Every structure is written in C-alpha cells, then in structure tokens.
Amino acid sequence: MQIPYEILGKIFVLLVIVVIVGIGVALLIGAYSFRRKRILFPNFVLFMLYLFYGPAKWICRRFSIRDTIVDEILIELRNALMLEDFKRSKDRKVVFLPQCLRHPDCKARCDPIDGYQCKRCGKCDIGAVCKAADKYGFQVFIIPGGSFIKKILKAYRPKSCIGVACYPELSESMQGVAAYMPVQGVCLLKDGCFNTEADVEEIIRKMEESCV
Numbered sequence: 001m002q003i004p005y006e007i008l009g010k011i012f013v014l015l016v017i018v019v020i021v022g023i024g025v026a027l028l029i030g031a032y033s034f035r036r037k038r039i040l041f042p043n044f045v046l047f048m049l050y051l052f053y054g055p056a057k058w059i060c061r062r063f064s065i066r067d068t069i070v071d072e073i074l075i076e077l078r079n080a081l082m083l084e085d086f087k088r089s090k091d092r093k094v095v096f097l098p099q100c101l102r103h104p105d106c107k108a109r110c111d112p113i114d115g116y117q118c119k120r121c122g123k124c125d126i127g128a129v130c131k132a133a134d135k136y137g138f139q140v141f142i143i144p145g146g147s148f149i150k151k152i153l154k155a156y157r158p159k160s161c162i163g164v165a166c167y168p169e170l171s172e173s174m175q176g177v178a179a180y181m182p183v184q185g186v187c188l189l190k191d192g193c194f195n196t197e198a199d200v201e202e203i204i205r206k207m208e209e210s211c212v
Contacts, residue, residue: 019052023049023056033077034072042081050175056070070171071168071170071187082184092139092157093136093159096143096149096163098142098143098164100193101188102116104194116143146169149176160183162184162186162206164187166191
C-alpha cells in the first residue's frame with residue numbers, strides 16, 4: 001500500500017513542529033536551570049540539545065539570543081551532574097588546557113602524546129595553573145587539539161579531569177570525555193586562536209573541590 005505524498009508531507013511537518021517545540025522546551029528548562037542553579041530534567045535537556053545542537057543554535061539566533069547559551073547550558077548541566085563523582089575521585093586527576101593560552105614567545109616543546117611541556121616562565125596563566133595543580137594533585141596537559149585527549153586517555157587512564165576551552169569545543173569535548181570519567185568544564189574568558197585568557201580562579205576552585 002502506497003502512502004500518499006500529501007500525508008507524508010503532513011507527517012514530516014508535524015515531526016518538524018514537534019522537534020522545534022522539544023528544542024524550545026529544552027532551551028527554556030536549561031536556561032532556567034542555568035540561571036537559578038536548580039537542575040530540572042537534565043537528561044532530557046542534554047539529549048535534546050546535543051541531538052539538535054545546530055537547530056537549537058539557529059532558534060536562538062532567530063530570536064536574537066546569543067547562541068553560546070546552548071553551550072553554556074550543556075556545560076553547566078554536565079558540571080552539575082558530574083560534580084559529586086568528580087569530588088570522589090582522588091587520584092589520576094588531570095587538567096586539559098588549550099595551547100592557545102600559551103604566550104606568543106613560548107619556547108615549550110610539543111611532545112607527540114603529552115602536548116606542550118610548560119617551562120613555567122611566568123609569561124602566561126599556564127604557570128599559575130600548573131603551580132596549583134601541584135598543590136591539589138593534578139597533572140596538566142597543554143594540548144594542540146582534541147586528538148591529543150584520546151592519546152592521553154589511552155596512555156595515562158585518568159579517573160577525572162577539568163577541561164578548559166571555548167564554548168563550542170568544551171561542550172563537545174565534555175560529551176565525549178564524560179563516557180570515561182567525571183569531568184568539569186571551565187570556559188575561556190577570551191577565546192580565539194592565540195592570546196586567549198582563562199579563568200584561573202575558577203580552574204583552581206574546581207581543583208579545590210576535588211579535595212573536599
């Protein structure tokens with residue numbers, strides 16, 4: 001039996017409407033949770049926004065809402081969901097920093113697995129993060145790209161991590177890493193390809209939480 005094209009068209013339109021409404025509801029719930037620090041239906045919101053990431057950003061732009069709110073919701077919900085597991089992890093803790101935090105005159109060499117080896121010259125914020133990491137039992141990896149995360153996971157098998165990156169890269173990376181261990185994310189204060197800035201105080205606060 002052949003279904004008429006008219007009926008197929010109506011079904012398609014209905015599905016599109018359902019998806020758009022679902023995304024809208026997920027955005028509203030996520031925004032409420034993000035603003036009020038009260039997590040509601042986190043699994044539903046994460047599922048919808050990851051599955052329809054592009055359309056969710058498009059909807060935000062259509063309503064003159066900055067589309068990074070999608071990434072912020074995903075990051076904060078993931079942080080909240082994994083915080084207790086992150087606190088319980090007491091060894092093999094790592095911090096992933098993007099190489100764009102390095103000073104333009106950085107002389108650190110890049111290891112094919114570990115990434116850049118910080119010399120702690122004091123020219124950028126990485127040295128301060130490394131100093132705090134020594135205190136709180138974290139190992140710092142300064143990575144040129146996401147492919148290094150897989151290498152480090154295989155070589156070191158960490159049990160928890162803190163990720164630092166721009167909004168889109170952080171939300172995507174946290175989704176992948178969360179399958180292996182509890183993760184906490186900290187967004188860059190200033191993003192770009194170089195001369196970026198990190199929220200060092202927030203990174204250190206996350207380290208402190210793992211020692212509570």
